[in-house]
Amino acid sequence: MFSLLRAEWKKTAKNHLLTSFLIWILPVGFASLIVIFTIMSYVSETMRGIPSGFSTGLWTSDMLGIWAVVISFPGNLFGRMMPLAFMAVGFAGEYQWGTWKNILPRNLRPLLIVSKLVILITIVMLSLVLTSLIVGVGWSVSHHIHDLPYGPAWSGEVLVDFIKLYTQTMLIGLFSLMVLGGFAALSAMVTRSILGGLLLGFFFSVIDAMSLGALLFLRNLLQVPKLTNLYQYTPTYNMDNLRYWFIHGSANTIVVPGFTAEPSMGASFTILIIWVIGLVGLAILIFQRQDITS
């Protein structure tokens, strides 16, 4: 397995075009923005307030905020597109490049999917961690240059709380990426093309992110009051619910007609695990039975 992971790492990390435009653009983009805003506010009196305008003024919130692009609605609606595209190309590219046929024997296929998923997720996670570090350090320096307050002040208690919350947020981010990876793998296996994989993956992701709206529409159309309760089974809701449990210690009781569910933390974890196993398992099943003809 370790050997497979090394192989996947090599072929994914060395695909510079793919990683540059879909992965490293995030930390590089944020670093550039912070530098540009800092310089602009330094040279122009009227732009002096820019750092505080784009930052929350708290390094803890700034750093955690980066993860919102993959874990919570509505940020995840578009924020998940880049990691999803990255993973879809990772899977579907093998069809387009005709490289699956180099893999013998067939019983390697499930391990291939898993190792690819592990590497793709690891790279996205690295990018998000790096981005949040850049944001925290960058805004901190920027605020310091302009003598603006940037809290909270460092203390053991703040640090412990932050690390705890950051780890919990990363865990939700990991689930989000595993679900996205499942969408990407499944889309690639079904369509066998990069474009098809991207489009179907986006479709799955948008359906998940917009599922509450869709369920409300259907509820009103079909006059089934409890239909919105189905939302509790979606990845998006369960990631939000986990975040609520971590931050508030209670379920995310969204105020939506017909939604009465209050799933526990364990229930949300279970549902997310079922989603991941289901999506990845289905992708493996399709791949395992598939004829490689190109």
Add this chain to the structure above:
Amino acid sequence: MSEKTAIRLENLSKTFGRGEKAVQAIVNLNLEIQTGQIFGFLGPNGAGKTTTIRLLVDLIRPTKGAAFIYGQDVRRNPGVLRQVGALVEDATFYGYLNGRDNLEVLARTAGNYRPKRIEALLEQVGIASEANRRVSSYSTGMKQRLGIAGALLGDPKLVILDEPTNGLDPGGRQEMRVFIRELAKQAGVTVFLSSHLLHEVEQVCDRVAIINRGEIVREGAVSDLLAEGQAQLRVQASPQESALQVLQETWEVSIDGEWLIVSAQPEEGHLVVEHLVTRDIRVHQVIVRKRTLEEYFIDAMQEGVIAQGIGGNREDTHV
């Protein structure tokens, strides 16, 4: 089943699609290939060569029948494919990686990464100096060479090569033929070589099977197949009309420009010359023309359909 049998195909069939759109690519293929042989798999384009190879390495599943490698059904015991190295259709790689990295990825995926082996193979297939270049900048021939290196990474006992000389120049083809022969002789590797280049197969292979429209139409040792049927003697003599009359007394003769084509066995060459000389006919040249695999192939094809897309060279031997 004996360990001497490297490959056995048993009623192997493959149909693509369903209903009216169904295409029968392979029909009841039965074949046995012994260990240590270089086996040629001949057929026109679209005959089912690549489909057979894909079935053999379990890239696609048969509709009926089974493929066995060293006595193991490849579907039930896919682990047996660890003893197999294959180049299926055109060599395809990650274009953004260089040649060496592509081999590393292949080796690590198969769990047999040995840097020294990679370097040795790059040398062997003649692309060591280009190993740091991105594969996207490789010519088709270089990719084929890299593909062959990829097939040999795990020191396989059986190597399956699908049109390995595609894209190679004549020099490269010759090198590849030598390479394949050495592979079988020195390393004792069994080679299953699919090709539509008859000259290539004739030069390299011990045995051959001809496939057409998904069915094997002929199979046997190359020498046996070529020995089948009548050989020809090509005679240049003057005056040609007198020579024709003299030879027609004993053999079947036709005229091809300055040549008389005599349907006689090579060992009858001296008799032909004797007949002519004793009648004061001057003999300028006598050539024994061996039957080529190309001719054999065309005969085999003509029993079914006309061969398409076939290349090959005739081989003439002066006596």
